[in-house]
Amino acid sequence: MKILIVEDERELAESIQSYLHTNDIVCEMAFNIQTALDKIAQYEYDCVLLDLMLPDGNGFEILAELKKQDKTEGVIIISAKETLESRIEGFNLGADDYLTKPFHLSELLVRIQALIRRKKFKGNNMVSYHEIQIDILSKTVKVNTKLIDLTKKEIDLLLYLIGNENKVLSKSAIAEHLSGDMADMLDNHDFVYAHIKNLKRKLSDAKSGDYIKTVYGLGYKWQND
Amino acid sequence: MTKKLLNSTLRIYLIFSVFVFVVTAPLFYIIIQKLYIEDADEVLLLRKKEFVYYSIPDIHLSDIAIWNKINRDIKIEATKTTVQTDTLFYSNIYDTLNNELELYRVLNSPISIEGRQYCFVSKISLVESYDLIQHIVLLFSVVLILLLAGLYLITKRLSLRLWKPFYHTVNQIEQFEIDKNSQVELTDTTIEEFKRLNNSITKLIERNTIIYNSQREFIENAAHELQTPLAVFQAQIDTLIQNPDITEEQFGILNKLNDSAARLNKLNKNLLLLSKIDNNQFALSQQIVLNDIINKQIDFFKEQAAAKNISIKVELSDKTIINSNPVLAEILISNLFLNAIRHNIIGGNITVNLSNKLLTFYNTGNQQPLNKDRLFKRFSKINPSSEGNGLGLAIIKKITDINHWSIQYSYQNNLHIFEVNF
Structure with a gap:
């Protein structure tokens, strides 16, 4: 999978690159619009991460150019500025998702995966991990072809954990992911523990492997050892 | 206790009016009365002069009794020989017709008829004249009251009209709220003082709005600018916790940093939210x-x-x-x-x-x-x-x-x- 990061903040671009790198994602970076346009003209990307405030103009120019060239790259806007207008304009110009800075890299990764799934496997939205099979559209989970009963939140958590395989996830990152739009209203992250515990129990009841590891009691990790 | 400007003006007018009325009415009365008495005295003296000039040469001692019988207001009396000069005085004389005492002005004057000394007594009733004076004073008072009342009403109406732009300005300022993008619309006025007032207020509001807006923009910009370093901070922590060599203690520290980043982020978002509400978004x-x-x-x-x-x-x-x-x-x-x-x-x-x-x-x-x-x-x-x-x-x-x-x-x-x- 190949991704173009259009972001003038090098440190951030590099952090994204190093985080995505281990998940078989090849990242290229562009620190301004011109470089980004050149790269888009030359290569095909699965996804473009687009900052809006760039040194030589507004990221919307790139969106307009992609549209003009009938390119099918999925675009996730990553911007510090979040207004209803910029969101609407972004979506009108063909952006697929909008992530406001600051964000957790784990969140970015699952958003990219979801976007690629939507783009590439039109309709066939299945995520598999060994004996676990998740049907994203019908919201059902099977372990060894046997249906298990998970709540919406637990499925969400499962997808998030699998998507971030081998990554250490902090409680706050998980809490924010599970809270969605309400993340700003979080006061403590203790509820994460309950969800993890329930998910773990349901998976082990279904004779699935024990993939959820605890990291020093403060974070979690999906890992197959 | 506060008073309306107009009311204070009117109060002063009212006090002045009452003062003028209270002082002038009795003064007027006294002066008119004095003038009238002087007039009466002149009439009495003229009578005496005429009597001495026209009547004395033709009058005989035997006529005195008849004279006194016919004339009521001019008598020739023999008794008052003490009168040496013209003497004017007030006297209450019993009026048998009206059955009451009436005030008269009386002149006693020594005269000589055929070589004998008599006293010339002439009197004028002051009752009628007092009525007149009273009527004049009453009329005067009515005119005065009308004048003052008219002055009061005119001032009131005029002031209301004159101060209208002022009250309009005050109302506008009262309704103005700097954080609600409200506009102040001051009406044009031809009165210089109000024009100055309106201009100063407009300037003051403009300046304050500019300062307020720049402060608001500052908060918004500061919050926005913080988002990017926060994003880098967050991303670096996310990257760092992937390091397999991290100890439990270090992980604990990173976790706390993570929580602080989340708090900073929330604070920032709330500040942004407040300025967005202020910006009418x-x-x-x-x-x-x-x-x-x-x-x-x-x-x-x-x-x-x-x-x-x-x-x-x-x-x-x-x-x-x-x-x-x-x-x-x-x-x-x-x-x-x-x-x-x-x-x-x-x-x-x-x-x-x-x-x-x-x-x-x-x-x-x-x-x-x-x-x-x-x-x-x-x-x-x-x-x-x-x-x-x-x-x-x-x-x-x-x-x-x-x-x-x-x-x-x-x-x-x-x-x-x-x-x-x-």
């Missing part, structure tokens, strides 16, 4: 069913509350429809929930009641009432160590303000009560 409003918003959020907050073992009871009796921006309405409800959970105690409870356009949050918490004056101010944290950033209630207040709702806080039966009246 949530001006669009529509009809919203409040019950739906509460029901939508209740699961999230029940989960949050469960972590502190707090139970939430929701009583939504009526379907309440409000007019508001939907985003703001959601933020209002979520902040109320958050506030009730955050400042609660372990094992406490929250009751949410919605009826008659009244939304009430009751929650347990610290067993002392909060400071009502500071409660809704930005960064006025009740408990400095608490997780909150001191903006939640300021946001709640702001949202109720711009929607023209009211919010009240009270503390009853060990419960903190927040009440929003839609």
Whole structure:
């Protein structure tokens, strides 16, 4: 999978690159619009991460150019500025998702995966991990072809954990992911523990492997050892 | 005690009028009376002169009795020989017709008829003249009163018209609120003083609005600019915790950094939210069913509350429809929930009641009432160590303000009560 990061903040671009790198994602970076346009003209990307405030103009120019060239790259806007207008304009110009800075890299990764799934496997939205099979559209989970009963939140958590395989996830990152739009209203992250515990129990009841590891009691990790 | 400017002017006019009236009316009376007496004296002296000139040469001693019989106002008396010169005096004389004493002006004057000394006595009744004087004084008073009353009314009407631009300006300033983008429209006036006043006020407001806006922009820009370094900070922590060599202690530190980053982020977002509300970015409003918003959020907050073992009871009796921006309405409800959970105690409870356009949050918490004056101010944290950033209630207040709702806080039966009246 190949991704173009259009972001003038090098440190951030590099952090994204190093985080995505281990998940078989090849990242290229562009620190301004011109470089980004050149790269888009030359290569095909699965996804473009687009900052809006760039040194030589507004990221919307790139969106307009992609549209003009009938390119099918999925675009996730990553911007510090979040207004209803910029969101609407972004979506009108063909952006697929909008992530406001600051964000957790784990969140970015699952958003990219979801976007690629939507783009590439039109309709066939299945995520598999060994004996676990998740049907994203019908919201059902099977372990060894046997249906298990998970709540919406637990499925969400499962997808998030699998998507971030081998990554250490902090409680706050998980809490924010599970809270969605309400993340700003979080006061403590203790509820994460309950969800993890329930998910773990349901998976082990279904004779699935024990993939959820605890990291020093403060974070979690999906890992197959 | 304050008085209206116009009333103070009129009061002075009124006092002056009364003063003029009280002083001049008796003065006028006295002067008229004096003039009249002088006039009467002249008439009496003239009578005597005429008598001496015309009558004495023809009069004989034998005629005196007849004279006195015919004339009532001029008598020739023999008795008053003590009178040496013309003597004028007042005298009350009994009037048999009217059966009462009447005041007369009397002249006693020595005359000589055929070599014998007599006293010339002439009198004029002052009763009629007093009536006249009284009428004149009355008339004068009426004219004076009319004059003063007219002056009063004219001043009043004129002042009202003259001061109209002033009152208009005052009304405009009273309605002006710098944080609500309200405009002050001062009417044009031809009066120089008001023109100056209006110009100064317009300038003052413009300058203040500019300062206010730049301050607002500063907050907004500062918050926006902070987002990027925060994003780098967050991303670096996310990257760092992937390092397999990290010890438990280091992981703990990173976790705390993570939490701080989240708090900074929340603070920043709240500041941005406040300036967005100030910038009228949530001006669009529509009809919203409040019950739906509460029901939508209740699961999230029940989960949050469960972590502190707090139970939430929701009583939504009526379907309440409000007019508001939907985003703001959601933020209002979520902040109320958050506030009730955050400042609660372990094992406490929250009751949410919605009826008659009244939304009430009751929650347990610290067993002392909060400071009502500071409660809704930005960064006025009740408990400095608490997780909150001191903006939640300021946001709640702001949202109720711009929607023209009211919010009240009270503390009853060990419960903190927040009440929003839609």
